[in-house]
Amino acid sequence: MSAEIIDGRAFALKVRSRVTAQVTTLKKQHGLTPGLAVVLVGDDPASHVYVRNKNIATVEAGMKSEEIRLPDTASQEEVLEIVARLNADESIHGILVQLPLPKQVDEKAVLDAIDPIKDVDGFHVINTGRQAVGLPAMVPCTPVGCIMMLKDKLGDLSGLNAVVVGRSNIVGKPMASLLLGENCTVTIAHSRTRDLPEVCRNADILVAAVGRPNMVRGDWIKPGATVIDVGVNRIDGDNGKTKLVGDVCFDEAKEIAGAITPVPGGVGPMTIACLLANTVKAACRASEIEEPAYS
């Protein structure tokens, strides 16, 4: 058996074209141009690539894009001042502070300083809490993208056994909460989980968000399961080059799973598409305009 490969790039293009159409309508009917600001502190090369891609995608969707770069030596006060300025800027509807931040800057204090209505990453504790109790909230982009792909592939997720490996605040926990909202029976696994392979073998939906290359092996997967690989790991490849791999051993898993997201080209492109969708949502909420539905 060979699994269906879930093409995150193609799916993300569809979402992005819906966002672009929505932006055009907002401009025409309401004179509203959604704006996204991305704050990048320091010189992390991977963060620079992410921020550049986000900027390109934002402009392509017809939105305003602002990029603020601060040096690695920036103090917490400097970062908080930027956030305060962006909170007060009416042309900016979404604020994203690229993580990780340098060690002298308290990540939680910065995330909590973002106006929750502009928190397009969905990391503010107000949004986390609202989402947990089922109130309208900004929901983190990566799990939203995963749910969209799962619903597209499987339709109704009710009653399915879902295992999420990883319990971070930005992926694992919101992913589990969204799956619960879709009426899955959810297990959250982590580094202390006993007999992880056996836990995974129970999953109709297996989401790996760990950060360990190729950790999930083929024989951990229930035949026919849908596997979402969130992991992005750079490892040594051929000819002295490096390559990206996920948390799932793709070559083994594709022989057992029913469907699987590749790395790259799976979850990653959907994360950016969902960031744009969240920015449109935030702009609509700020202007009390009905929000578009994306899933």
Ligand code: NAP
């Ligand atoms: P994180 O904050 O480091 O969390 C990793 C989680 O994995 C933790 O809950 C940890 O458990 C668990 N874990 C570690 N080793 C384990 C093991 N041997 N067995 C079972 N669980 C284990 O990472 P994250 O921010 O959630 O990111 C996870 C991965 O997703 C990374 O590769 C990251 O680059 C990628 N990512 C991709 C996107 C995208 O758009 N594609 C977005 C975000 C993240 P404990 O809690 O017990 O320590």
